[in-house]
């Protein structure tokens with residue numbers, strides 16, 4: 644009998660033939676995130692679990708899956724939806740899909756930056772609603788070229804956004820856990836303390852992982868350090884930002900706006916003010932939603948699953964200590 648694998652949402656079928664040969668693969672057809680009850684119902688007896696759309700994998704899910712579970716192959720570079728500690732305690736490898744979504748996510752970050760700076764949303768509404776006017780003084784936005792860009796978290800995606808900034812003639816500042824002398828020379832970019840960077844930048848793009856210590860890293864006091872003309876871009880995780888504080892800062896004109904591909908919670912309820920505030924542009928977590936990136940993410944998740952099911956080391960294990 645083939646080992647059973649469950650994929651909790653639709654992924655690119657074109658990247659699955661190898662896995663399907665090896666395993667009995669079931670794919671949940673609903674595009675929304677699987678709810679906790681569905682997760683508990685879906686996991687018993689699985690050998691491999693491929694959570695999609697941030698489906699939560701906690702100790703209860705792992706225990707309900709039982710001792711047959713050999714891998715949690717998360718879809719995405721972020722894995723804050725998986726209780727890695729609980730998986731490690733049960734000696735279950737957790738894998739992610741890094742690298743292949745870097746450029747796609749950086750494109751969305753930079754797109755949101757320009758959209759928020761140049762008020763694309765208001766422009767499109769005006770054009771559609773018969774308010775087209777070429778008028779001096781209308782819809783002035785912030786200049787992107789030559790402005791100062793701050794990158795919080797100069798990892799792979801942060802660096803890709805920084806490169807785009809350099810191509811726009813921007814001066815790039817960064818703050819990371821550790822200094823990156825090579826990037827400082829090559830991009831170039833300059834290191835700042837978080838406080839100093841916040842005060843200096845025209846645009847701030849967030850790229851740190853969501854952990855207890857980074858939750859609400861952009862809170863009221865942090866926002867208060869920023870320029871009135873500054874714009875915040877978040878393609879990381881909604882929980883990095885204190886959303887109520889961000890909303891108040893934009894509403895009160897203490898910063899100019901925001902472009903958010905992630906919110907807290909996700910999805911936001913339709914009447915969440917974050918979706919309706921002038922100056923705040925929200926897209927529904929589409930950072931990696933290009934044909935190339937999503938297909939490659941499926942391929943990488945399938946490679947991780949296949950490796951473990953064949954008794955090999957998975958290429959992208961985030962808790963390698965379980966592999967011995």
Ligand code: DGY
Nearest residue numbers: 718719720721744931
């Ligand atoms: C990731 O890879 O973590 C993305 O947020 C999922 O699209």
